[in-house]
Amino acid sequence: xxxxTALTDADGADLIKIARDTIEAAVxxxxxxxxxxxxxxxxxxxxxxxxxLNQRGxxxxxxxxxxxxxxxxxxxxxxxxxxxxxxxxxxxVTDNELADIDIEISVLSPLRKTDDxxxxxxxxxxxxxxxxxxxxxxxxxxxxxxxxxKEDFLSSCCAHKAGLEPDAWKDPATxxxxxxxxxxxxx
Numbered sequence: 001x002x003x004x005t006a007l008t009d010a011d012g013a014d015l016i017k018i019a020r021d022t023i024e025a026a027v028x029x030x031x032x033x034x035x036x037x038x039x040x041x042x043x044x045x046x047x048x049x050x051x052x053l054n055q056r057g058x059x060x061x062x063x064x065x066x067x068x069x070x071x072x073x074x075x076x077x078x079x080x081x082x083x084x085x086x087x088x089x090x091x092x093v094t095d096n097e098l099a100d101i102d103i104e105i106s107v108l109s110p111l112r113k114t115d116d117x118x119x120x121x122x123x124x125x126x127x128x129x130x131x132x133x134x135x136x137x138x139x140x141x142x143x144x145x146x147x148x149x150k151e152d153f154l155s156s157c158c159a160h161k162a163g164l165e166p167d168a169w170k171d172p173a174t175x176x177x178x179x180x181x182x183x184x185x186x187x
Contacts, residue, residue: 007107011042012184018073019051019080019103020186026081028095035073043073048108050139050181051079053093055100061087066111066128066137066179076105106139106181117169117176118150127154128177129162129169136161140181 007015021033049072050064061083068075080103084093093101111128114120120127123144128137136157143153154176155166168174 005045005047005109007042007182007184009184011040012105012182014040014043015072015076015105015107016103016184016186019076019105022077022080023053023084023093023101023103024095024098026085027093027098032077035077040073043076044071046070047072047075048110048179049075049079050106050108051076051083052104052106052139053083054102054104055097060093060097060101061090063087064106064108066108072107103186105184106141107184109180111177111179113175113177117154120150120153120178122148122150122153124180125178126181127157128179129154129157129164129174130177131162131164131168131171131174134162134164136163141183 018035025032046068048064048066048068050062052059053061063079063082063086065075065079070078108126117127124140126138126140129135138153138157138161142148148156154169158164158168159166162168164174169176
């Protein structure tokens, strides 16, 4: 993320609070809070984002979008609720779990197609791999959290996220995109 598109720590803290307030409202069936858009001018930019929920250090939900139709503030609200209630890998978060949930928000750069997937920088670039109707992504932090090599990162994304053969990233018919993420963590 370059300096022109980077958000401040205060912006990140606002995004975390917005996500937390929105998740709590959704899980407890209260009305969603209204966030003052004028107070958050940088959060009005149309940016992709993923919201990741962890519970005691383990993944509890993660949903995001690369192509937002709404400003970042609204994208984070939508993805936060989706991560808590619609991630098909998990049961919806309950109000009893809220105190144990930590929120991480990854604000994404635009996707950049690459003809050289091995040009990615581990821990810096996320990957989005697409072939036909199959697609999958790994956020940049996945590589470092799991001590992956570049080949492991690409192959695992193909096999475990995109539903492709592990070496599909080597096929010229497979599109590989790189992106960066600015990450904000609750704790």
